[in-house]
Amino acid sequence: MELVEATADDLDALVDRWYSLAQSMEPYDELNELAFADVDDVSDDGFRDHLDDESVTDYLVVHEGETIGFVTLREGRHPSRRYSRYLRIVNLAIDEPHRNRGHGAAVVERVRELARGRGCDHLKVSCEWHNEDARRFYRDAGFRPKQVDYAQPLE
Known part of the structure; x- marks a missing residue:
């Protein structure tokens, strides 16, 4: 398995996989409701912006020459903390x-x-609270709960 940094040529593959991931998140909370009825309605602008953002990198997950998923990473800092440099897994999806x-x-x-190669001292990830499969996956991968995010729609 290898991670191949995505380019503008990969935007369709990223959007398709993101849409599938986003659809699977819809049942967990009303805030996950998609604004697009079909993947063809989704603009690639979000991922295009990633290509220009030095703190965000999208990778295709490639196994035996076949793209089987994607991961989006975002670098960040907490300058007042001992563990100050992190890499956040924003999206991680493996095709069904x-x-x-x-x-x-x-x-x-x-x-x-x-x-480690980027000088980060910890990883971060979040997932839907009721997504037991994702929570189990990250616990099994060595992550531990650290904080809880709250959300509130403003209607």
Whole structure:
């Protein structure tokens, strides 16, 4: 398994995979409701912006020459803390036919290597509170709960 940094040529693959991930998150909270009825309605502008943002990197997950997922990483800092430089896993999705084969764990291990290489001292990730599969996956990958995010729609 390898992570291949995405380019403008990969925008369609990123949008398709993001849309699938976003659809799977909809049942967990009303705030996850998609504004797009179809993947073809989704603009690639968000991922295009990532290409210009030095703190964000999108990678395609490639196994035996086939793209099987993607991961979005964002670098950040907490300058007043001992553990001050982090790499956040913003999105991690493995295509359905390739799940439960160790690819996600391999991605997390590769992200650890990238983080160390960038001088980061910790990783961050969040997932939907009621998404037991994701919570279990991250616990099994060595993550621990640290804080809880709250959200409130402003209607």
